[in-house]
Amino acid sequence: MTERIEVDQLGVARASDDCRTAGTDAGTHLARLLAGLTKGAIEAAAGRDDYGRQITDGWANSQAETFPDFAKGIEEQLIGRGDQMSSCGENARATDDAAAQQVRATDLGLTQTSQGWATLPPDQAV
Structure with missing residues (x-):
């Protein structure tokens, strides 16, 4: 009998x-x-004197212009992880549904063959 998973x-x-x-x-x-x-x-x-303001005015040298790209990269990674989790959840649900169908079929004394469903031999029926 096929074991069902719980998701x-x-x-x-x-x-x-x-x-x-x-x-x-x-x-x-x-x-x-x-x-x-x-x-x-x-x-x-x-x-905060004039010299300090000059340095501050040139603060783009700190590569601050790359911060939005860096933040966007983190955003995309997290959104991608969310999408992966959704996909895994969908795959688990499909697996669980397939297992549930197999359990029901076994309970009814059926087995799936290449031609469709067949009755299980009496010694294998539940």
Whole structure:
């Protein structure tokens, strides 16, 4: 008899959605956070006099222009993980459904053959 697996489909769906939401939030906030921290660190290190402002004005040398791309990469990774979890959940559900069908067929004394369904021999029936 085929063993059935149990999958928490709602749990998988919630985890997938949470991952996608986290990805979107990361993309929205991370670049701004990194830019603010970097500018703040440069200002603190340089001081707030004219020389410090010149350094701060040139803070793009810190590669801050890459922060949005970095944040977008994290967003895409998290959203991709959410999509993978959804796919795994769907595969598990399909496997569970197939196992359930096999269990029902076995309970009815049927087996699947290349030509369709056949009755199990009496010594193999449940």
